[in-house]
Amino acid sequence: MAPKQAPVRKPAPELVRDGLRASILAGEFEAGYQLRQDEVAEQFGTSRIPVREALRQLESEGLIVFHPNKGAVVKGLSLEDVLEMLDIRIALETRALKLAIPNMAVEDLDAAQEILDRYDAASEPDAWGEMNWNFHWTLYAPCNKSKLLSMIEANYGHVSRFTRRQVSRAAGKSRPQKEHHELLDLCRQGKIEKAVDLLERHIEQTQKSLQATSRLTDPAR
């Protein structure tokens, strides 16, 4: 039997879902934007049926909201919502870190170190976000818990959609980066409790930065 490449044709609903999700997370739509079904259908070259299935999944993921008989709109998040998602980041990521540290290999630590070095060298704030996340992810991945990791990824995607530019600039680079180095050191030394505590404070710092910048942005609310 020839090792025939499985002719995997992804079902339409999944293509639409993945495409829309990428667009939404990339910030291509503003909050409240209405996703018209025939429009999306035409864009993906299908009928509205697969589109509706995709939209329902994105609804379950919390990216859009369905209004009965009025369609789906891209979900907006309040400051409180984002702060809560940062609490969820703390919850999930501290657990992942705790489980990951005993499993960390030298390569994992080296990879994290390398990211930090590049981070140190980088000057444009726009690049910080991605490197920041790569570093965190490198620390969590060794926990080897696929569901936990995918929840972390999904939650971070939501958060970053709203904090992308704001936080990294506001918080600056030096303080978070200092904490990153400390965090990596603690991982190296296997100091689980201290590392977890630091990570918690590290993300709480993001909460504070966000609150501070938001207070500046809309002082009335």
Added chain:
Amino acid sequence: MAPKQAPVRKPAPELVRDGLRASILAGEFEAGYQLRQDEVAEQFGTSRIPVREALRQLESEGLIVFHPNKGAVVKGLSLEDVLEMLDIRIALETRALKLAIPNMAVEDLDAAQEILDRYDAASEPDAWGEMNWNFHWTLYAPCNKSKLLSMIEANYGHVSRFTRRQVSRAAGKSRPQKEHHELLDLCRQGKIEKAVDLLERHIEQTQKSLQATSRLTDPAR
């Protein structure tokens, strides 16, 4: 203007989704059971279109799995999967407890106490599960984080589908219940760190019980 009751008719996909989810979580289907679209549609008195939307949502929730061109089956979980979900319980619930304790009112503590008293009096293991969860929930609810709480609820639903009978019987009543009393005391005294630590160990205990009973159940694997 008359205070007319809004004639809110829930859309079909949501009815089907909620109905199927309840059935699955109640354990009415065994893992691997195929949910035929015609069958479900007839059961709910609709066509297959809303059913497909409901199934897609349940897929996103992790309750079923879609196999292209073969339909949807109720998802089964391995021991590792359930243990991982208990890790997620620890992650989410320790955070919720930490945030809840400063907000706990006397009524919250009294409600929790009352559940424990009824728990002490109950003799049938089948009732333990629900009371156990009511107690935990009462401790988390004051955190006032709706998304965190709904994640906790969803995750617990998945776990309990597989641990319902197994764990509560295997672990017995006395040890978990002793920990419940301790936990409530720590909440009363506002000892956040100690309470969180105890909760973590409490759920880890469930992991151990589960591993122990599973080792007894299928010794080969």
Added chain:
DNA sequence: TCTCTAAATATTGCATAATTATTTATCCGC
């Protein structure tokens, strides 16, 4: 009897069509 193949059957996937709800436009009285 067993196995392989092919027809029959069942089921999914998706497009089209019909229905229903909502929004927008138009008209009329004031």
Added chain:
DNA sequence: GCGGATAAATAATTATGCAATATTTAGAGA
């Protein structure tokens, strides 16, 4: 002009139908 009712247009929702894929059954040959 300004409401307010009515009609047209628009969009969402759901039903139906058909093609594609998978599964089962039946039959032929060893």
